[in-house]
Amino acid sequence: MAQIDIGKIKIKDPLILAPMAGTTTLAFRSICHEFGSSYQPTELVSARSILYSGIDKSLCYLMIDKKIEGISCIQLFGSDPKDFEFAIGAICEDERLKDVDIIDINMGCPVPKVIKTGAGSALMKDPELAKSIIKASLHVCEQYGKELTVKTRIGFDDDDRYNGKAEDFIRMLSSSGIKLLAVHGRTAKQMYHGQADIETIARFRIAAEEGRIPFIANGDIKDFQSARNMLDKTGADGLMIGRAAQGNPWIFKQLQGVFENKEEDKETVSFEDRKNMIIRELELTAKYKDENIAVREMRPSMMAYIKGCPGAASLKVRICSALTISEVKEVLWET
Ligand SMILES: Cc1cc2nc3c(=O)[nH]c(=O)nc-3n(C[C@H](O)[C@H](O)[C@H](O)COP(=O)(O)O)c2cc1C
Structure with a gap:
């Protein structure tokens, strides 16, 4: 150690x-x-x-x-x-x-x-x-x-x-x-x-x-x-x-x-894990600031979470039009 x-x-x-x-x-x-x-x-x-x-x-x-x-x-x-x-x-x-x-x-x-x-x-x-x-x-x-x-x-x-x-x-x-x-x-x-x-x-x-x-x-x-x-x-x-x-x-x-020099932790992160983490980070962010501001400010971070995921390009466009956490949820889980 x-x-x-x-x-x-x-x-x-x-x-x-x-x-x-x-x-x-x-x-x-x-x-x-x-x-x-x-x-x-x-x-x-x-x-x-x-x-x-x-x-x-x-x-x-x-x-x-x-x-x-x-x-x-x-x-x-x-x-x-x-x-x-x-x-x-x-x-x-x-x-x-x-x-x-x-x-x-x-x-x-x-x-x-x-x-x-x-x-x-x-x-x-x-x-x-x-x-x-x-x-x-x-x-x-x-x-x-x-x-x-x-x-x-x-x-x-x-x-x-x-x-x-x-x-x-x-x-x-x-x-x-x-x-x-x-x-x-x-x-x-x-x-x-x-x-x-x-x-x-x-x-x-x-x-x-x-x-x-x-x-x-x-x-x-x-x-x-x-x-x-x-x-x-x-x-x-x-x-x-x-x-x-x-x-x-x-x-x-x-x-x-x-x-x-231990073995690498190879646990994979699923698309579902990523979506859930977006919502967690959003909810945490919204504790400290207005929900609309939190959603807007977290756009680059949300893009980073979904980078490389299936359908990421169209998902990005739809996420950017969401203004509340429930709208982000709708967008994420309708795919
Ligand atoms: C978007 C962005 C913002 C950064 N802001 C800061 C900062 O506020 N303070 C700082 O010391 N370094 C900042 N950096 C530099 C990073 O701390 C880090 O030194 C750099 O990204 C290289 O590490 P990496 O290859 O692991 O990304 C920033 C880097 C990026 C990409």
Whole structure:
């Protein structure tokens, strides 16, 4: 059995759901947790927006519930240490969020709107600023007893990846006082194109050794074999799974034995299972927001559940015209 310590938090067999904007809602996170995900960061939330507009404006993204998702983790992005200081303090003082366990800093987002502000993966180009953000965030996290982690990439571009700069960045992060480092095996320039570079993740895992914190590998883990391959080639302490979990929370159960080289859980997921899971996620989502909004917001997720199923193309069109949960049920079970 593998075990990692994120500061004072102990985790066995660390399979972590990757933060994904538009996907990793509280409802989806809780379902993935039920199938074996160790913890699930929220999608990225702007630290500055918390400073300027308060918690309520971002609450739908920040919402956590330890009863259904276990260990809770909020991911923040930004480029000003003061914004992080304020945002983490505000989260820890808020009645609804103060039980959060982990604050994760996004240092990997490649979206131009984010990079333009100096946040996300742009921080890889400015290690001094990244260091100041960590220092300011650590100060508040320690005050409130929260753990601080970072998610990043293997570089901003190929120059970083191959010429030692990203490796230095990883070394700096690993000994900065954060409690876990997750690395996605693509550069920011690549966005989500090409294959995750497992060799570079392996090299960076060694660079991170001096920090003695858990190192989590991420990128293109889609089944038991790719998970095993990532562990074998990188020596990572844990795995983070993103797109392969969309419409497929069962993946966490399928990967359960991967740390002990056990047999893969080959239980098949039927079309009926998928339809039932859509309704479960919808009903959970509708607990937190208006039913019509829940149905509309869950459209991409519903598409992911039915991808590859018989009649998926026409089903997609009909699901998109449903406005209530009972209409979705009608569409799903009339096929
Ligand atoms: C739709 C989408 C949204 C994402 N949003 C975030 C985010 O909010 N924060 C973050 O750190 N990474 C985000 N990512 C990156 C993923 O966490 C992950 O690093 C990436 O998808 C690679 O892992 P995978 O190959 O398992 O999908 C997002 C990825 C996708 C596809």
